[in-house]
Amino acid sequence: MSDAAERILFEEPGGRWWLVALGPALCLVVLVAEAIIGSGVHWLGLALFSVLLAGLVALQVVAARRHASVLLTPAVLRNGAETLEVADIALVLPEADPFAEDLEPWEIAPSLGELSGVPRRRTAIGLRLRDGSVVRAWARDGDGFRTELERLVAHEADEADEAEDGER
Known part of the structure; x- marks a missing residue:
């Protein structure tokens, strides 16, 4: 194909990868809050929840980029x-x-x-x-x-x- 045929006139990706980081960032905020409060940090629970949230959002982003772009x-x-x-x-x-x-x-x-x-x-x-x-x-x-x-x-x-x- 020529360069003119490959030139992008309009594009919407459907989903953005930065959204995957929101879940782990929220878990980090909770971890810091627990450390400051001194009530005991739930390391394992927050780590597992962070991975779970990132994985679920990653699936949504992949689906959006495939079906809504x-x-x-x-x-x-x-x-x-x-x-x-x-x-x-x-x-x-x-x-x-x-x-x-x-x-x-x-x-x-x-x-x-x-x-x-x-x-x-x-x-x-x-x-x-x-x-x-x-x-x-x-x-x-x-x-x-x-x-x-x-x-x-x-x-x-x-x-x-x-x-x-x-x-x-």
């Missing part, structure tokens, strides 16, 4: 574990009216990724694909993601128009 390059859009070629996107659909009584058709379309719907605290964006189907892409920063998608899809359409004009 977003990557947009000039060539591909990846939502979670599903990758879609940008060339397959025909149109970025307009935002839904939050006050409308009826849902837009794209609001009930399948979402990209292997989750059953759009992950919590993510904004859905409707996409019409070249085959006529409609899907929902999603990201935490919905406005930034929409801006990059619209710019990229408009650029792809311009290139396709130029290619057709060149063939004539």
